[in-house]
Amino acid sequence: MYRLLIADDEARIRKGLRNSINWAELDIEIAGEAEDGEIALKLVKELNPHIIMLDICMPFLNGLELIKKLKNVNKKSIIIIVTGYDQFEYMHEALKLKVFDYILKPVNRENLKDTILKAIQELSKIERKRNYLDWTSKQVDENLNSLRQVFFNNWFNGKLSYEDILEELKFLKINFSKCIGMVTIKVVEKFKMELYVRNWDRELLNFAIINIAYDLLKNFKPEAAFVDENNNIIIFTNLCNSSEWYDLGNKLEEKVYSYLGYIVVTEQEKILNVINEVKDTYSKLVCKINEKIQCKPVVLLTMKYINTNYNVNDLNLQGVAEQFNVSSSYLSKLIKQEIGISFSDYLTNIRIKKAICFMEDPKMKIYEVAEAVGYSNQHYFCKAFKKVIGVSPTEYRGGNV
The missing domain is CATH 1.10.10.60 (Homeodomain-like)
Incomplete structure (x- = not known):
């Protein structure tokens, strides 16, 4: 049920609006009434109404001033002005403030009902849009890792423009600071027969290594991780300082071996010019990793x-x-x-x-x-x-x- 607030300094007008329509038939309840702008503002904060009908000329806080304040309090409410002032400057100001509609007194019952029905249609459209956005947001959250995998592979394969990268980073909720750290991790396959304590599924193994890395890197606020087509694990962190940064690779190698029984090699680098340097840094680290595992x-x-x-x-x-x-x-x-x-x-x-x-x-x-x-x-x-x-x-x- 939609909530309606009526704000007018005349009691008879409020009563007339209240009795002019069968509000329940329209799935609307009159949640509150206000006799001046200050009371209306207080009720809006308390009741969070879907529709606000208000007069322009009210004591303490007039309708136009109230609307300006409402923009900071409740941006979702539909505002309908009901007033006896048929003057261009009022209508012009109301339009600038993006009110939904403007009804002149004395109020015609049919005109009022038509306006309310249009308001309900608008509210329904807003609700459908909000539900769709909630649904898409949920889908993004549930598939965030997969979407990030595709994004990073496209980025590092040179398939994205600068503008595409910025847009995707925002969409995928990746917030890089001015200085980030990149860690590259690779399992050394040649040790498999000698040192593996368990024959892990590769996807599960990568997941376990990333979890260990995230725990070790928590002070550096790990921001994103992905696994490239050659099973190189790449983890990005935000760096406030790097006094401990260059010892992290060794600690990570030790922890992975201690917990999982796998030998891994790591390479890491600080990046100051994030968008421009990430791709080249990735290539450099992967090259170093590949040289290491040949030893x-x-x-x-x-x-x-x-x-x-x-x-x-x-x-x-x-x-x-x-x-x-x-x-x-x-x-x-x-x-x-x-x-x-x-x-x-x-x-x-x-x-x-x-x-x-x-x-x-x-x-x-x-x-x-x-x-x-x-x-x-x-x-x-x-x-x-x-x-x-x-x-x-x-x-x-x-x-x-």
Whole structure:
């Protein structure tokens, strides 16, 4: 049943409107009456009527002023002006305020009924539209993951324009901040026979890995995830700061193995220019992932060990080789062969990469950064940093080269 509010400062007018139509036949109840604009405003807030019939000339708050206030209180009500003022300026102002209709006093019963029937038709149309929007919203929510899968694959395959991307992000409720993080995860198939504790269905496995990642990344507010055509899992997070960001990959690899018994490799990157850089960053990370999974198991495990223990001051080839029961000469040769650089260079590159991350914190001194990435000697750290980056840590931090 629709609720009607009548607002007029004359009691006889209110009574006349109340008695002029069999409101129940039209499925309308008169929910309230008001003798001035302020009372009407209060009743609108309390009763939330579907239809408001009001006079222009009322004490304290006239009809036009009331309508302006109603726009901030109840935008859904249909407003019908019933007034004795047949003047252009009033009608013009009423039209500007988008009132539904304008009836002159004395009110003709048939005209009133016709206007109310039109209002009911409009309310019915609004309700159907609202129901349809609710239904479509529910359908989107229920199929959100599938829709996002299609969107990201289209984006990364270059099928969407800049405007399409912005529109789809909004439609799919993906709210990227100015700085986001992209994490790429891949199961290493070559370990399947040796280390899998359960033969998971791939779709279920991907779902489980995403859940573990979301839990680990909760402080970074994970925004969206999808699985590409080659079973690379991509997760996007919003980044407020990145002081812990570059250690997340190692933690994720450890958690997935601990919970599921699967070996995965990860790559991650910060993105500042989201729309323009996401596609290229995705391609770069997938390329790095594919290079990693081609490595022999012992090399892959060595890389993972270095990524986790880069901050150990005396980390060296001999000690790592002992961890995996191989000779240092064999491991050294294998690393050079598989990734193209020596053990020492790989370790240095990882340490400098981590150092750059720590240096984003302006409160952290250079010697503290050096210690945090495994250098007990600041001078040696600065020398290694300049060799990799081309400038000293101080110059890098000052110019953010």
